Amino acid sequence: MTASAENHPRRWVVLGVLIVSLLAVVLDNTVLNVALTTLADPAEGLGATQSELEWSINSYTLVFAGFLLSLGTLGDRFGRKRGVLAGLVLFCLGSLLSAYAGSPGQLIGARVVMGLGAAAIMPLSLAIVTGLFAERDRPRAIAVWSGSVGIGVALGPVVGGLLLEHFWWGSVFLVNVPVIVAAFVVIAIVVPETRSQRPGRVDAAGALLSIAALTSLTYGIVAGGEHGFSQDRPWPWLAAGVVLLAVFLLWERRAADPALDLRLFRDAGFSAANTAIGLVFFAAMGAFFFIQFYLQLVRGFAPLKAGLLVTPFAVAQLIFAPASAALVRRCGIRAVCAAGLLLTAAALAGTVRLATDTSLWVVGGAFFAAGIGMSLVMAPSMASVMASVPRDRASVGSATANTVRQVASALGIAVAGSILTSLYRAGIAPDVAGLPPAARDAAAEALAAAHAV
Template structure:
């Protein structure tokens, strides 16, 4: 495909890439609405909370562990080719997930989906970086970031609609026709590109990263499941996971072709931008994990109604993501990212400050979702652009993989840590109300809020529902307060280390001016 044809088609190409990205991003948020159904032993698979956490984390950890490698593979073999291959794997894994017969099968199929997603995600941003000239790249990345945000938000409403009329597996089966359509459009419109000097592969780094992250996540989830963080079965895996990750960082810092180039973090603009993305998603992902249970189990909403509650988040993403580049031009990336993180912190802080609980008006919850969506929308575009513009164009795959790896690791750790903290707090507050419950039922009630409701219905212990709901919302408020503190930490990181407007934006403005001058010749 010649350069002039690519230039004319560039916005169509962007649309196709955003459509292809839809299934990867939508998948986790659509799953959040289905968690309650999957946990149901009759309508779903009877999964426990820890198994539900692994259903999310098996995807995100494999995704994160392979992102950087697939960025390099795309640079070497051709980004279009790797993108289509990743979509094929994702389609097969979606089909397997939809017909899983046990939580273990679902977790394994989700891990395979993570492999396909890791091949898809970095290619989309790499192709965008190569198709658009620097003076248009920020706008294109803003639209790409908006598509990511909208996919995050429409997942719950899509999942709710599917669960209203079909079985739980339909939330995965829906991926297949979307992928087939996307693959056809990619074949027709998207140009291929590759790095003329691609890096080498690092299988040892990939293995170390996945082992370290999985082991660390296992220890964290065990802490929440056991309700104690000082047992050998909890501290051992956490220490082992951290040790393996330390070995991973040491290995990556000394080899020529690392799977995750930690030396890139010497650039303060890049490292601060990656930190902003990671801390935003760490704080937000845990909230998305348990707000589904809050809306459906505690507030009694259907899956569809629960999904509709995320529409304010989607509206905020649409309103602010495309305006983010203009805000950056006016105020600078540092100011915009800081304000975005403060908005996210305010949204999460609303849970403990306003005492959101069993009787809070739903419009208050919707307003918190809107504020969170607005904050995330204005962060993503400037942070992503800061990462991509800090690297030369031929390293677009590495830059894309870098920020997406940070995001996926943050999602996995957020779900594991915040989910485990909530589970521990919930158990501690419910324990005194379970003395008269048989031992087996007590274990089920301790597993999750959904388990407590099932025990109350089965044993006719209606008096258990109120204390279980109260225990859950109290745990949710405290956990949300912790998540808000993490978002504020992100704001401080950006204020301290992201270069100001003059220092951080001058090289980019010079590059954009040169591109405009060349276009006029």
């Protein structure tokens, strides 16, 4: 049965409940950033190396991206509410495993479980919202949903910093559990079941090919930062990633029920919106990864203060995301998105000039401006994506846009981490020139630990 989209009496309540579960998912994109230096500490954390820190983030993001499309299709077939509830169970289990991980490898594996859960929650929650709102109210509902994504991204470091101020590092994951349990109970009671009248088949081969391609590309980028792109190590992985990506695209063109329906990209609005989403998240997630190292290692701020310094990003999202629909009606989606992209680019480019004595007003102002820019891009772009697909294929449109977002996030973090590691290696090169190669590599890997010493 499908829910009425015109007059569902609980649509705003349903939106609020789904946003609570969504916030937990999105928080985990950035909550770990503020704990990276703690995790790198052998005494207080897990003694993770720089590459292990990047993989603790990207294992979540890559699995999230790789299974979004397939799990969206499963939700269309078997029920979107059922899919969200299953995702919440996986996310809760992954959070518990992450909180009590005894090694970087265990943490990375637990984050994979969290990524699987998130891959079900995000696309299916938006598909439910899209199906319950009439056309007139749908852009506003999607704007609220999109704004909550931006707010969650910015609140992650604050929540993480607050928890690290009083508890051990595992608390940044354990805090998810009561939220997810409460969301599960309320969603089971309040949210109506919906499904597609024309569900597709799950493209398992496509999902596995996409994960293999993205993992190879990400590993190559990370290895380039660790060992230098002048060395041989990163290039086989990068080449394998490109080949696997080409095979994936060929498979999707020929598959009867592709995970990624390339025909959707024939629509100019759909393509432009996804491009804008990818660009803004590539830049934003890379900046969020970098800024925590700057604030904690360079400026010496505690995790809580470092997290609070990026709250202007969340404040801007809270103010401007709901207003973006009205701006689009007045100025047009192209003008609003273009302005948002330019503002985001200018604000984040300014972080390149940060120094040890840069005013904190400059840091906060840059993130406030980036938050405005992201608000002007995300909500209109998501509305454009959802308007480009039939309502009974809402999960496909939502999953595609969120896949683009997660892929861009993973690559942004990988590139930012690679640049950070490369700069660090270059900076310590004169001091470690006399050490054996193995010792030089170890010093280059232990960025946070070496700084602490």
